[in-house]
Amino acid sequence: MVDSLSVWLVLPLGIALGWYLRARGPADPTQPASTSGASGVSPDALAGMSHLVNDDPDQAVASLLRATELDTQAVELHLTLGSLFRKRGELDRALRVHESLADRAQLTSEQMERTRFELAQDYFKAGMIDKAEELFEQLSHRGLYATAALEALISVHEQSREWRRAIEASRRLQAVGAQPRQPVIAQYYCELAEQARMGKDIDEAIRLANRALEEDGGCVRANLILGRLQEEAKDFRAAVKSLRQVPEQDLRYTPEIVEPLMRCSKELGELPAFLDFLREIDSETSASASALAQAQLMRETGMNPARFLAETFSASPNWALLEQLLSSIEPPADETSAVAMNNLREALKTAAAARNRYRCTSCGLAPGLLFWQCPSCKQWGSVIPADDRLIPKVS
Template identity: 30%
Template sequence: MLELLTLLLPVAAASGWYAAARHHGRNLSAGLNDGLQRAYQTPTDTAIGARADEAFHLLRQIADSSAKTLELQLALGGLLRRSGELSKAIELHERLHSQPQMSDEQLHAIRFELGMDYLSAGLLDRAETVFAGLTATASHGKASLQQMLAIYQSEKDWVRAAECARSLKKFDAGQRNATLAHLLCEQAESAIARGETVAAHAHLQQALAEDPRCVRATLLKSRLALQRQQWAEAGTLLRSVEFQNPAFLPEVIGQLRLCHASLRDMDGYLTYLDYVYQRYRTEAAALLLADELAQREGAPAAASYLTGLLSERSSLNLIRRTLHYAGAATCIDGDCLSILRRCLTALDGLASMHPGYGCVQCGYECRELHWHCPTCRAWETIQPADPGVGFSGKTPATTPS
């Protein structure tokens, strides 16, 4: 018996923390999560995982009075869930829920833990039902809505996810709602795919009302304007991204060329590229400007421009493009030209290894833009990476759901 009691020491520690959290009026579920995390960090966590059966049966023997040992049992249930013993965690929480003499607050805590069990087991329908029944409670309303939001996002049910995000607004009144803005953008993209541009525009207007800094909504509005060949409107929208988040300018300046070319204002385009580089040191702007110079004035002008930039900063892409235009601008004998081409091929290979985009919150790297980080589940934290300086380090637009 003494050995088994030692086995339960982490559980007792977690339940003690849990009781203290309740005494100080802290959120019940948050206290449990922190307490369980501490319990797992004890040296005996391996024993808990390996001997969960013994701990589980021992607790059932000593827990005759549910009201007196609730904290201990909830702590053990959380440990069972975290160690993968989901059936035992579900059995424990279902048994607790069926016992009499429980207060409403205790029942809410048990139901929430049961919902987390179902969620961990992949029983999303059951988890959703449990969390839906807790959304009106003071102790678990916000946490339950957050879990439902995560479920709907995983199922790509953007309409119900947006409803949850709207309900969560009451807990963060007055703050911009980046999550809701992106959920509305998801609905707009679905509407665009169906050819329902009026509905898409309405969703995008709502998204910008929720979060005026939502770059995605602006880019989608510019896409609709480009489809209608409304070049001036599209150009205005694309330029406004600078004031929402200049880290996304590399996504914009290429599309702006079409607007300026259609309006026969290429001088204005070159001026804007120079402005973007001088103001933000956006490498993509410098490379596009070099390409335009090469078309207008030839490879020597582009090589000269890029060589001047290399004295200020250096990056793989700048070196590649400089060598490309330098090689095209000069007469090189066959052997030297072959060497130059081999060097450029090697540099191209190195450049292809660059991820292109990265999450400023968790560091996830990818080759194309994702608005929802697949690792940390945050919205609009993946940004274009400047090859010369890395990621911008901008404060994330929203925390994980």
């Protein structure tokens, strides 16, 4: 019985072999196909297919390699096999197939380019980064795979965290007519800013964050970095200015600025202006950033914000308000009621803590942390704070 390996390999290879047969035609056009050795197909190619059906991929590789050595028209079959092995994660076999092809001097230039591109992908997936980078770099300067090689080269630099080289490759990609990459380049500058910050080079970190904004004026991350750096440097006025730009860039990231903006506003003695700013944002988004901030300030002055939070929660129920409300409610005097209230509080806290705080607008991943590059689909800037409302918005 044909198992999953054979299903994966035989169907596409059957298509490739069909193409191969049509390309060759009968060995003698005047003779029927049945008398021409299966249309001139080499015994090794047919043996390779037999080994695949019998779940013996290593023998299949050996047979098909011999067939390719006999007939250059089998190159397509060879490439299909190597690609399928890579997609299945069988990288040793994929490398064996593609390295064998790359050693063939009689390949056409187009076949050689494709073979080298496939081989570079094998190296990359196998973690052989230096070899992959070398091949992608060579292919990126000319030929059919120049654009694809540049895109792959950027992925290599991202994985190696070589952000300046990623910037250079991105600019080259833009120059050949690819879609604009300024937002992604801005993210690379933010990565460099974070590296500078970790190295205690604050001036350089600020310069790089500003460079990100020059590249993409809508880069939320750059202003968040600037706000943090400026707060750490006790330049609270500059930090407030940077943080207040975030909602102008993307209102969805407002929750990320509330706490640092409150701290800086306290230092400046400008809490009323801070609350007015958040109320204005709330009126545009139906959010509750100002209510949460006001509740925190009430606690700090010795007031219990439970009633205020309950009224706000009634008007705009969301998880953040619920968490704050639960922590503010005084336990009942009656012991039985107090136990029941505590159990309810703990259950709701558990549900609130388990909620998805962020989501990727590209692939739907719901991480608990804010990633600037989605760990799943690798898109930049696609992870945003999740909708916090208990009652979903009806569109």
